[in-house]
Amino acid sequence: MTSVLPDADASVTGDPAGGDETGGRRAATQRRLVWWKFRQHKLAMVGLVLIACIYLVALFAEFLAPVSSSTFNSEYTYAPPQQLRIDSDAGLYVHGYTSTVDPETFEPTFEVDKSQKIDVGLFVKGDEYELFGLIPWDRHLIGPEDPDQPMYLLGANRNGYDLLSRMIHGTRVSMTIGLVGVAMALILGIILGGMSGYFAGKTDTVIQRVVEFFMSIPGIPLWMGLSAALPHEWGPMQRYFAITVILAIIGWTDMARVVRGRFLSLRNEEFVTSARLDGSGRPRVIYRHMLPSFTSHLIASVTLSIPAMILAETALSFLGLGLQPPVVSWGVLLQDAQNVRVLATAPWLMIPGLAVVIAVLALNFVGDGLRDAADPYKK
């Protein structure tokens, strides 16, 4: 975005009537004002950049991950993370492993061996995949030059899966499940909250009771009950959608409250009255006239409710009640980290949790910034 002054901006004419009303001068659109206000919120900008990066990772997961999510090497169980090093003559490399077998349990333990060097290259050939499900390719951003050599930048789990690759693949599921869930919650929230706020009276009372009911019961036991009841023979996709529906069932209440509050304050505004006097039907008044006037508030509360969904999915999957293993999400990865003894030998298994924290923090910052910017006229 180029920085332009509100009055001097000639290129923005989102609102066709705007030019006439301001006496020949072009006015900045609402959208533009919100953006200006949003940019002043530094943390929100940082959050926005982070979120953009995370979604890019989700989009290009197959290319960015060194190996596919189902590739594992059972010779390297609990291999610790290697540090990526750079050398002027050898280029990028990582150190190899030496393994010692425990004489009692016969379990191998790995240590990074400084004397071995494994060459690492950019755009190397590796597992074949289809980018966006369309373009077949076999290049990966980073990987060992010799595919048989081990490279575990963030360590391996019990089965010798590469944690980094699995985290990158898991980004897609973890970050979209919140979006899909929120989209469903938004639809429910707009319909029910809109009815509640627009019709007021009896409808309002009934819907408010329902909202209070959902808010007064503890969500997690209910989520657990519902997701445990999903049939076991359901495939990954069916489970994914079932989980989003379950998340939305509980998540719509906040949205409904925001929408209702807005409607209640708008229903007596002059433009609503005039639209009604003009002969517009109820749906038209609601969706054409009232809804657009608080889209920015809605976007803010949507952004603020995605993190809750991400956290809920992580918790459910962590307990083994959410998504099931062939699907990889951050919560599924954290299932490996349930036991303290395992954590003591392989503390890197907690790293997916860090990804959750970063994503949630960033979304919270963006949401906060949007909420402040939603009303650009407010001082």
Added chain:
Amino acid sequence: MLRYIGRRCFYMVPTLFAISLVAFAIIQLPPGDFLTAWVTRLESEGEQVDPAMLDGLRQRYGLGEPFYAQYTKWISGILFHGDFGESFEYGRSVSSLVLDRLPWSIGLTVFALLFTWIVAFPIGLYSAVRQYSFGDYLATTIGFLGLAIPNFMLALAMMYVAYSVFGLSTSGISPLTIGIAVVVLGTAGTAGMIRVLRANLLDELKKPYVVAARARGASEKTLVIKYPVRMALNPFVSTIGWVLPGLVGGEVIVAQVLNLPTTGPLLFSALRTQDMYLAGSIILIVSVLTVIGTLLSDILLAWLDPRVRLGYR
């Protein structure tokens, strides 16, 4: 006051009814009836099932009858005989199983709530009085982090530190695990509580009566404590209403991670083995207790603030 309590209790009835419907629906959700599933499992393990006992069970739960008939049977058993049904996994009555563990759950939740208050009150007060100071920013940052870190991650991290740095055992009941559970559960609510208290207090501090009190020469300390804090405390009480469901839910997960003998792990294992009468009853009991907790907080609020009980007329 009595009138307010009566009215408030009356409003609770539909909520409780809806909760019982949801709990019963969860019992019914798994495909097929649970008795058949149970029998198949027993027979696959080579055990014989007495057909007379099966018929007795079928009679008792009204299997094969329509949903509302089964529901009536189930709910009247609970209401009139305190009979929540039988856990097939443990071979004991659900009520005795749950009663063993419920005190732990309630204790943990109450302590976590107290922790939330004790921590959130001074921090919220400080952040509001010294707005935009270093301490305020620190509190806000910690609050944001507290909201972003999943409960179980914090529990895991603390267990890891206790185990690998201090070499302490972190499983089952010990002062350490209970302490971790209280702190972990408490921090989740603290973040939100600090935000609410800070926002409320900031609103109050700008009001004319504060300026008037200041103009009359009241010292800043007594002034803040005596008037605005009292006003800002009201939402503090009413927040129990939204902190409590979160606490109860969080407790399920945290107790599972720390292996504490609360209802959480019981619910979890019941769901895994599809021991649905146990699972449904736990969901029912936990939800009802949450609603009662919210009711208590509302009554407390009405007692503290006459505007609330008058506004309800």
